[in-house]
Each structure stands twice: as structure tokens, then as C-alpha cells.
Amino acid sequence: MTGGQGARFRALVVDDEPSLVRAVVGYLERDGFLVSSAGTGEDALELARRESPDVVVLDLGLPGIDGIEVCRALRTFSDAYVVMLTARADEVDKLVGLSVGADDYVTKPFSPRELIARIRTMLRRPHIGVRTTASEAPASITREPASDVRRFGALTVDPVAREVAVEGRAVHLTKTEFDLLDELSGHPRQAYTRRQLIDRVWQSDWVGDEHLVDIHVGNVRRKLGDDPRAPRYIRTVRGVGYRMGPG
Numbered sequence: 001m002t003g004g005q006g007a008r009f010r011a012l013v014v015d016d017e018p019s020l021v022r023a024v025v026g027y028l029e030r031d032g033f034l035v036s037s038a039g040t041g042e043d044a045l046e047l048a049r050r051e052s053p054d055v056v057v058l059d060l061g062l063p064g065i066d067g068i069e070v071c072r073a074l075r076t077f078s079d080a081y082v083v084m085l086t087a088r089a090d091e092v093d094k095l096v097g098l099s100v101g102a103d104d105y106v107t108k109p110f111s112p113r114e115l116i117a118r119i120r121t122m123l124r125r126p127h128i129g130v131r132t133t134a135s136e137a138p139a140s141i142t143r144e145p146a147s148d149v150r151r152f153g154a155l156t157v158d159p160v161a162r163e164v165a166v167e168g169r170a171v172h173l174t175k176t177e178f179d180l181l182d183e184l185s186g187h188p189r190q191a192y193t194r195r196q197l198i199d200r201v202w203q204s205d206w207v208g209d210e211h212l213v214d215i216h217v218g219n220v221r222r223k224l225g226d227d228p229r230a231p232r233y234i235r236t237v238r239g240v241g242y243r244m245g246p247g
Contacts, residue, residue: 009123010051013037014044014070015059015085020108024057027112031120041065045073053080055119060086060097068100075101079175081122083115098215103176104208121203122176150185153247155224155233157185166224176201177220180213184234188244191237217242 011033013024021037028035036051038044041062048056056074060067071082084097084105097105103122106115150157154167159182164171173181179201184192192200194210202212217234220226226233235245 008032009054010034011036011119012044012047012051012053012056012080014041014056014062014067015039016061016063017059023112024115027116028119031116041067041070044070048074048078048080052078054123055081055083057083057085057115057119058102060084060088068096071097071102072100075174081119081175083119083122085110098212099219101174103174104202104212118206118208121206124203150188151247152185152188152233152244155247157181159186164224171223173220173223177216177223180216181220181234184242184244191240191243193241197241213241 009032011028013021013028013035014037015021015024016039018039021039025035025037036047036053038047039062041064044056044058044062045065047053056078058067058070058074062070065073067084067086071084074080074082081104082102084102085108086097086105087108104118106118150159156163156165158164162178162182164173164178164181180197183197183200184190194213197213198206198210218228221228221231221234224233228236232245232247235243237243
């Protein structure tokens with residue numbers, strides 16, 4: 001199912017509920033997206049390989065290959081944004097979905113308009129080392145122009161090439177994970193609250209559970225080999241949030 005030939009972005013909707021797929025596809029097409037849909041994990045992966053979507057709306061409870069396995073497989077060849085849909089409010093489901101590379105989640109039932117707003121917010125985020133000027137940033141955060149490679153002990157972060165390495169070994173981060181590390185490493189003396197990180201990484205019009213930040217910080221720490229009990233790279237500032245460590 002496709003539409004909107006002049007669309008700027010391509011979306012893939014994956015769910016086994018035809019009525020939900022029709023609703024989400026309709027909203028996306030009206031918003032200018034070129035949209036494909038799939039009802040199984042197998043079909044979703046085939047479409048993702050063939051069409052290279054910018055964003056994937058992915059149901060957790062698919063028949064056969066479930067959403068977790070689809071997301072894990074998707075991350076081996078695609079850096080598309082992934083919004084996980086779950087019919088269960090169980091926090092474990094959300095944690096597992098985000099741990100395999102999803103960027104956000106929405107719990108059913110949900111408003112298609114809210115989903116589209118979240119997708120649009122993600123797609124507005126800069127990805128090629130683009131830095132916001134101080135006049136565009138909240139007063140509580142001072143923005144700086146893109147700089148050279150940043151070093152924190154064995155960790156290097158290249159904001160222009162969007163590359164991360166630990167002891168010379170490349171570390172693969174999702175777009176959201178890199179954006180989070182880019183923000184923290186770009187202002188290593190700044191202690192960020194969750195809300196500040198939401199505003200800078202997810203954008204100020206994002207609405208949802210701010211503990212999403214904690215999950216993504218945990219994912220970044222795990223990939224960097226950073227012990228959360230004695231972190232070298234991303235430190236917890238008690239009562240505030242997070243800041244970079246010296247490495």
C-alpha cells in the first residue's frame with residue numbers, strides 16, 4: 001500500500017490489525033509520506049530492505065517473528081527511526097523494545113495524530129553534525145558550533161562523521177543514541193535534566209514518559225562498555241540527570 005508520490009519521507013507500518021494499519025497509513029499519507037505496510041515480520045523486513053524507509057512503525061506483538069526480533073534484524077542493515085507499538089502497558093515490553101534499537105514507543109490505544117506528531121518530531125532532528133545556534137536554544141543551555149573529534153579517555157566522538165569508537169574499535173549507535181551522546185559530549189561540563197535532554201534530542205514538542213532518557217542512556221553505556229555502577233563516560237548526577245565523565 002503506497003501513496004503520496006511527492007512525499008519527502010518514506011514510512012513502513014507493520015501491524016497485523018488491518019483497521020489500525022489503514023488508520024495509520026491514512027494519516028501518514030495525508031501528512032505527505034510515501035507509505036508501505038506489512039502484516040508480518042517477514043514481509044516487513046523484505047520491504048525494509050527493498051524500500052529503505054526513513055521511519056518504521058512496528059507492532060511488538062506480531063505473529064511469527066515478533067516486533068523485538070524484527071527490530072533486532074532491522075538494525076543490522078537500517079538506521080531508520082523505529083516507533084514500537086505495544087498493546088501492553090508492561091514497562092518490561094518497552095525496555096526490551098528500546099534495548100534492541102527502537103527510538104520511541106506508543107502504547108495502544110493511541111491517537112494516530114499523536115503518533116504522526118512524534119514521527120515528525122524525530123524526523124526534524126539534525127543528523128549531520130548540524131548544531132543549533134545559541135539564539136535557537138533554551139536559555140538554560142549554551143550551544144556551541146561543531147567541533148573536532150571529542151576525546152574522553154578511550155572514547156572518541158566525531159560529531160561531523162557521526163562516528164564513535166572505544167579504544168579504536170567502532171561502536172554502532174542508533175540515531176537517537178548518537179544524538180544523545182553528541183549532546184552530552186558537546187557540553188561535557190553541563191549537567192542535564194531529563195527534560196533538557198528531551199528538548200535537545202527529542203525536541204521540545206515531544207510528549208511522553210521522560211524516563212525514556214534513562215533507557216537510552218543505559219543502551220549507550222552498554223554499547224560503550226561503561227559500568228553503570230562506576231561510569232567513565234556518562235555519569236549520573238544525583239537529583240539532576242546526566243553529564244559526561246572524563247573517560
